[in-house]
Amino acid sequence: MAEKKTEARGMWVVRTDLTSPEKITTAIKYAVDNNFNFLVVQVRGRGDAFYNSHFEPRAEALEGQPADFDPLKMYVEEGHKAGLQIFAWLNTHYSWESATLPKSPEHVVNKHPEWLMRTEKNEYTLVGGGETEGAYTCPSNPLVKQHVKNVFLDVVKNYDVDGINFDYVRYPNPEFCFCDGCMSRFKAQMDKEISADKKAELTASKDRLAYTKAFPKEYDQFRRDQITDLVGQIYHGAKKIKPKILVTADVFPGSDDAYNRRFQDWKLWMKTGIMDILMPMAYAEDTEKWKKNVEDEMTARGDRLVYAGLGQWQITAESCIEKIKAGRKLGADGFCLFAYGSATNDGTDDAYLKKIKAAVFQQKTKLPKTPWVK
Numbered sequence: 001m002a003e004k005k006t007e008a009r010g011m012w013v014v015r016t017d018l019t020s021p022e023k024i025t026t027a028i029k030y031a032v033d034n035n036f037n038f039l040v041v042q043v044r045g046r047g048d049a050f051y052n053s054h055f056e057p058r059a060e061a062l063e064g065q066p067a068d069f070d071p072l073k074m075y076v077e078e079g080h081k082a083g084l085q086i087f088a089w090l091n092t093h094y095s096w097e098s099a100t101l102p103k104s105p106e107h108v109v110n111k112h113p114e115w116l117m118r119t120e121k122n123e124y125t126l127v128g129g130g131e132t133e134g135a136y137t138c139p140s141n142p143l144v145k146q147h148v149k150n151v152f153l154d155v156v157k158n159y160d161v162d163g164i165n166f167d168y169v170r171y172p173n174p175e176f177c178f179c180d181g182c183m184s185r186f187k188a189q190m191d192k193e194i195s196a197d198k199k200a201e202l203t204a205s206k207d208r209l210a211y212t213k214a215f216p217k218e219y220d221q222f223r224r225d226q227i228t229d230l231v232g233q234i235y236h237g238a239k240k241i242k243p244k245i246l247v248t249a250d251v252f253p254g255s256d257d258a259y260n261r262r263f264q265d266w267k268l269w270m271k272t273g274i275m276d277i278l279m280p281m282a283y284a285e286d287t288e289k290w291k292k293n294v295e296d297e298m299t300a301r302g303d304r305l306v307y308a309g310l311g312q313w314q315i316t317a318e319s320c321i322e323k324i325k326a327g328r329k330l331g332a333d334g335f336c337l338f339a340y341g342s343a344t345n346d347g348t349d350d351a352y353l354k355k356i357k358a359a360v361f362q363q364k365t366k367l368p369k370t371p372w373v374k
């Protein structure tokens with residue numbers, strides 16, 4: 001299948017590749033040399049900032065750099081000069097992953113431990129394990145929503161980014177969140193819908209989980225609503241500041257897992273127009289499985305775009321090429337490799353990218369149009 005004239009071709013650039021000016025220069029050079037046209041740069045990793053934030057502490061990984069080094073600013077300025085679009089990638093609720101606390105007292109984990117997501121036993125974790133990557137903030141807490149919104153919109157206001165990119169815009173798994181705040185907010189919602197008798201019975205219960213046990217399906221939906229509400233608030237807030245900014249999200253591939261286990265209702269986001277570009281993290285090694293991952297998004301997208309993710313770090317360049325060809329047949333609007341660092345041996349060689357260029361990225365392309373963005 002011939003190359004399209006418009007196709008998005010990008011890479012996720014993990015925050016370890018934002019820690020020096022030299023790394024940024026190299027990433028931009030490798031991207032441009034190999035006919036990529038956008039980069040998704042991770043500027044909020046664990047409740048910290050690889051840019052000049054008004055709301056969160058500077059990332060500890062930047063300690064060796066001068067205080068005026070601003071990785072996002074440099075990516076935007078140098079990337080634009082080189083013809084790349086730059087999307088600011090922010091982890092939404094995922095905030096920490098170590099038993100050692102962050103150094104800054106201003107870090108959300110230190111300043112607001114009461115904002116962290118809790119289990120049915122009312123416990124939170126700082127370290128990762130199983131399906132829980134570490135500490136997340138509670139998605140139903142109005143103060144958390146306001147904070148996360150402030151963080152995203154701060155980037156939109158102060159940087160000339162082409163897009164923002166949500167990651168971890170979900171729950172880690174169904175074991176969260178059962179904090180007291182979630183329990184009381186869910187109770188308040190259900191009390192409007194249930195009979196006086198049922199309300200009296202549940203209110204009298206000594207079990208703090210009485211409502212979620214009585215209404216598990218409704219609690220799943222309550223959780224979905226929290227994520228969707230935040231996405232909608234940030235979408236509209238960002239467009240108000242910069243109407244042309246693109247709002248994108250890294251989502252769990254396959255709507256079933258996303259919807260039922262992560263409470264990430266991306267189908268609804270596309271349908272109601274609070275997402276411009278869906279970027280499924282389709283990291284399957286097997287190409288048939290990969291196609292299935294992407295098909296769901298293609299069906300649900302409506303008039304919006306899908307940039308298909310590729311698990312570059314665990315597949316050969318040949319497999320990557322096979323998937324790009326398959327994705328073109330499915331009508332994908334673009335591709336995004338996870339990740340730049342693994343594709344270039346940590347910024348030391350672009351042999352992998354050269355193979356892709358030679359096979360399927362021979363011509364430079366423009367990013368697809370987004371006619372609904374006025």
Ligand SMILES: [Zn+2]
Pocket residue numbers: 117118138139140141177178179180181182183
């Ligand atoms: Zn909670």
